[in-house]
Amino acid sequence: MYQLFRGWIPDFPAVALPLMKTLPPPSLPAAILSFDFDGTLHDPAGNPPVPTAFFEVIRRLREEKQIVWGINTGRSMPQMVEGFVESRFPFIPDWVVAREREIYLPNAFGRWVPHLPWNQRCEKEVHGLFKHARKLLDRMRKEVEEHTGAQWIEMEGEPAGLISRTLEEMEWIVTRITPMITVEPQLSWQRNSIYLRFGHRDFQKGSSLSEIAHLYGLPAARCFAMGDSHNDLEMLDPAHAGMTACPANAVPEVTAKVLANGGLVARGVHGEGAIEALEHFFSEK
Ligand SMILES: [Mg+2]
Structure with missing residues (x-):
């Protein structure tokens, strides 16, 4: 079974990491997308675990809407890197929040560098x-x-x-x-x-997302967050994200919070739900 907090088991994966890079950055970022990984983008039973179409939507929104995007996860950074490889990410995100509180940014070589002032x-x-x-x-x-x-x-x-x-x-x-x-x-x-x-209390997915928003100089209103479980509740708050969503497989407390704040409860589960949410908030009507 794929454990969510495998960061607790000190087994750095013995895999040769391919050179993975971000998409070329937008000249003026206009919105920040924050996704939980396990249960939100990633379905262990899926093949591939993250739908290929998700990355196509991200690529398009990058060009059309100048979005930046990241993964906000309970996993440790090494376990997240393993997830990128396992799920065959065609490009890596612009940032990662690991263990719900540590911020990492990729350098020009795709290596993950801790954001030291915060960490x-x-x-x-x-x-x-x-x-x-x-x-x-x-x-x-x-x-x-x-x-x-x-x-x-x-x-x-x-x-x-x-x-x-x-x-x-x-x-x-x-x-x-x-x-x-x-x-x-x-x-x-x-x-x-x-x-x-x-x-x-002050270091969780929500406050970490706000620190990312601060780095980009964008307000919470320009942040989109999506998650499925209890550890996502903070980032699904209007204090940190003006646009919120959850997949159909979210726990009831998350669904209730998203609904209470005018967010989208997707009809689809996992990555399919994520694609639906992106179309809802960012596609031309
Ligand atoms: Mg989750």
């Missing part, structure tokens, strides 16, 4: 918060390990997270830790099916 600030804040919240995290770990079969994760670059056995078990865990975490207002978590990653 270093993020790392410093997260480190300080986890040090401060150590006792609370230990209490939550004890609670989870006493009452469930979920696995607690602590490793380099991943200070705290867990993997439950079932969705029901994750629901139980979330119900249990929600009141516990209120004593530490800056501590939050990102949830994606049976995976949960603790983090800093």
